[in-house]
Amino acid sequence: MQFATRLDNVETSAIRELFKLLGKPGIISFAGGFPDSAMFDVEGLKEASAKALAEEPGGALQYGATEGYEPLRAQLSAFMKGKGVEVAPDGLIVTTGSQQALDLLGKTLISPGDKVIVEGPTFLATIQCFRLYGAQLISAPIDAEGVQVDRLEQLIVEHKPKFVYLIPTFGNPSGAMLSLERRKKVLELAVKHDTVIVEDDPYGDLYFGKAPPPSILSLTKEVPGSRERVVHCGSLSKVLSPGLRIGWMIAPPELLAKATMCKQFSDAxxxxxxxxxxxxxxxxxxxxxxxxxxxxxxxxxxxxMGAALKRELGDAISFTQPGGGLFFWARLTGAKGKLADANVLAQRAIEKGVAFVPGAPFFAEKPDLATLRLSFATANVEKIEEGIARLGAAL
Structure with a gap:
């Protein structure tokens, strides 16, 4: 068969391919980006689904508006208000997970050859999605406080991107949290250079101690002219249930209209x-x-996980303890002759009965082969300690 040329620029997810290796009995996996199914409020969801069928069966079971089910849009409006964002129900659309929001951005904003700035590293599916629409991806470096804004401005000036895509709060895979100062600077750059900022925020509610800074969208009220340059993508997948496939996108009216039109073509x-x-x-x-x-x-x-990594791997690995989200982002140092290639370690680790994701696929350009992502979400403390011990033995 002769496939569309757009497929030439994308590959099967490295994470999905890794899962083919996880059938070995007794393996402990830190590879997935899933929430723990034991955390799902099953009773609450049972009650909610029963009420949906009892109170408005026609609305729950019939075709609906492409923009979203009106009662849900109202609830999401209230949910966002609790996080400092004033948005009317008609100021957002419901998407099939936040993943569809990214696809709709690709469809509505990206023409072949357009440049898009992403973090290095960033969400693997974002790289695949935007490349599918022909984007040339430019990586902006990050550190523990998120994207380095001085370098980001240089890249904006140099490349004049269609938009900038950020996961500012407990990013996947980095776990980094963009500081309040940098969030405001990002908005100032958006206004100064007339650049669209896409804020992907599936993890912002999963903080462990002190709440993170307000979302970039929330902070637009402090930076005149910035609100119309920000797109915000949210999701219930990590906090309630990924099986519901409920996400949403808040954007300027003209973009929402185009996205709604494209969604109508895709899934009604x-x-x-x-x-x-x-x-x-x-x-x-x-x-x-x-x-x-x-x-x-x-x-x-x-x-x-943080304690186990320090205990079992010592100075052979470096990382910043995450303040929320689902992930550790770490780097092999090669200290004392230990491995410095995460791809080699991944193969050894599978043999020892533990899995993680090498970091290279999360880079749109210039991959760092020493990096790796570990998820602590689906393993209990006992499994985490055993798994990291196995990882140390593989190193």
Whole structure:
């Protein structure tokens, strides 16, 4: 078969390929980016789905508006208000996970050859999605405080990108949190250089101690002229259930209109039953307790992983302890003759019964082969300690 030439620029996800190797009995996996299914509020979701069917079965089971189920849009508006963002229900559209929001951005904004700035490293699916539409991706370096804004400005001036894509709060894979000062600077750059900023925020509610700085979208009220240059993508996947496939996009009206048109061509609308269930769940008031529980469990697991990495790998690895999210981003130092190539370590680790994701695929350009991503979300403390011990033995 002769496939579309756009497929020439993309490859199968390295993470998906890795999962083919995880059938070995007894393997401990730190590879996935999934929330722990034991954290799902099953009873709350049962009640929500039952109420959705009891109160408005037609709305839950029938075709719906492409923009989203109106009661859910109202609940998401209230949810965002609780995070400092004033947005009317018609100022957002519901997407099939935040992944679809990225696809809609590709469809509406990217023409072949357009330049897009992303973080280095960034979400692997973002790299694949934007390249599918022909984008030339430019990497902006990051550190523990997120994207380095001075370098970002240089890249904006040099490349004049269609937009800049950031995961500012507990990024995937970096776990980095963009500081308040840098968030404001990003908005100032957006206005100064008339550049669109895409804020992807699936992890912002998963903080372990002190809450993170306000979202970039929330801070637009402090930087005149910046609101119309910011697109915000949110998701319930990491905090409630990925199976619902509920995400949303907040954007200027003209972009929402184009995105809605493209979504209509793709899937007509996100599952109305899933939307009605999510609306009832948010309305129930159970989300704060659910988030508190999830934060507590993940905080314990992150602390255990950090301690185990220091104990078992010592100066052979460097990392910053994450303050939230699902991931550790680490780098092999090669100290005392230990391995400095994460791809080689990944193969050895599988043999020892533990899995992680090498960091190279998360870079749009100039991959760092010494980096790796470890997720603590789906393993309990005992499994984390055993898995990191196995990783140390593989090193």
């Amino acid at each position: 609308h996100t599952s109305t039953f899933a939307q009605a269930t999510a609306a009832q769940y948010l309305k129930s008031g159970r989300m704060p307790d659910t988030l508190a529980h999830v934060r507590k469990v993940y905080a314990e697991r992150a602390a255990a």
